[in-house]
Amino acid sequence: MRHFxxxxxxxxxxIKDIIDLAIKxxxxxxxxxxxxxxxxxxxxxxxxxxxTRTRVSFEVGINQLGGNGLFLSSxxxxxxxxxxxxxxxxxxxxxVDLIMIRTFGQDRLEExxxxxxxxxxxxxxxxxxPVQLLADLLTMIEFKKFDFKNPKNTxxxxxxxGNNMANSWVIMAAKLGFEIRVATPKGYEIDEKIKxxxxxxxxxxxxxxxxxxxxxxxxxxxxxxxxxxxxxxxxEEEKEKRLKDFKGYQINKELMSLAxxxxxxxxxxxxxxxxxxxxxxxxxYEDVIFTEAENRLHAQKGLMVWLKK
Ligand code: CP
Ligand code: NVA
Numbered sequence: 614m615r616h617f618x619x620x621x622x623x624x625x626x627x628i629k630d631i632i633d634l635a636i637k638x639x640x641x642x643x644x645x646x647x648x649x650x651x652x653x654x655x656x657x658x659x660x661x662x663x664x665t666r667t668r669v670s671f672e673v674g675i676n677q678l679g680g681n682g683l684f685l686s687s688x689x690x691x692x693x694x695x696x697x698x699x700x701x702x703x704x705x706x707x708x709v710d711l712i713m714i715r716t717f718g719q720d721r722l723e724e725x726x727x728x729x730x731x732x733x734x735x736x737x738x739x740x741x742x743p744v745q746l747l748a749d750l751l752t753m754i755e756f757k758k759f760d761f762k763n764p765k766n767t768x769x770x771x772x773x774x775g776n777n778m779a780n781s782w783v784i785m786a787a788k789l790g791f792e793i794r795v796a797t798p799k800g801y802e803i804d805e806k807i808k809x810x811x812x813x814x815x816x817x818x819x820x821x822x823x824x825x826x827x828x829x830x831x832x833x834x835x836x837x838x839x840x841x842x843x844x845x846x847x848x849e850e851e852k853e854k855r856l857k858d859f860k861g862y863q864i865n866k867e868l869m870s871l872a873x874x875x876x877x878x879x880x881x882x883x884x885x886x887x888x889x890x891x892x893x894x895x896x897x898y899e900d901v902i903f904t905e906a907e908n909r910l911h912a913q914k915g916l917m918v919w920l921k922k
């Protein structure tokens with residue numbers, strides 16, 4: 614049995630297998646073919662933070678695969694009133710076939726997985742958001758910005774907060790061997806542990822990983838520009854300070870013009886216009902960004918089928 618807790622546990626070949634399955638199932642879905650790959654499977658979805666995309670994509674995904682999803686908000690279940698996470702895991706995993714959890718610390722997710730009898734999927738933690746990266750990879754492939762055969766042809770710039778999304782992009786680049794440049798303001802760099810893991814992985818894959826505090830240097834001639842909110846869930850009290858500290862990191866026409874002419878902009882959403890991205894640039898790339906959002910559905914269907922194989 615495998616869990617999907619972070620990308621560090623997965624090889625390039627395994628990531629490719631999941632994406633290949635996602636592509637196949639997406640094609641079938643678009644042709645109106647719904648094969649019951651996970652007939653009668655129950656997916657529990659535990660949320661300790663808000664969600665639009667993760668909730669809808671997992672619930673629709675498991676239904677399209679012939680199974681059923683249970684939305685469990687921590688506001689409503691005993692977990693939110695202090696029932697230990699390990700007891701919650703032992704109870705729920707005796708009744709369902711798969712569990713997705715969105716929570717705060719990665720340690721909470723790991724504790725849950727340790728006590729679960731069934732595969733556990735990370736639906737976002739403070740440390741990383743690996744299911745989003747599966748969708749992002751699928752989107753890069755569809756927009757011809759990534760090819761497993763030539764990973765070195767891809768250059769990505771992540772501009773913004775060194776948060777869960779930045780960590781996930783760096784690990785994905787390190788695993789697959791593409792170039793990533795991460796530009797964060799001073800004091801908002803990515804997790805040190807992630808840096809070390811990524812640099813080690815990069816030695817094997819040949820990935821080029823650059824950390825800088827200069828957005829203009831990072832974005833120069835890249836194929837893909839990525840950003841995310843400057844104020845992640847749980848950081849609401851820091852908002853005012855963050856908005857000041859991130860000045861100069863907005864993806865606007867001026868910054869975007871330094872990327873390759875045919876570069877794309879990606880954003881996991883929700884997007885805050887006027888902060889990490891300007892309204893005009895966001896709308897210019899809305900097709901990419903909303904395909905990326907839709908691909909959450911397809912990528913996670915691939916993942917769920919892969920985990921239950
Ligand atoms: N991108 C993403 O995970 O969105 P939600 O927070 O709406 O699930
Ligand atoms: N970094 C954001 C991602 C939201 C999908 C957050 O953690 O709130």
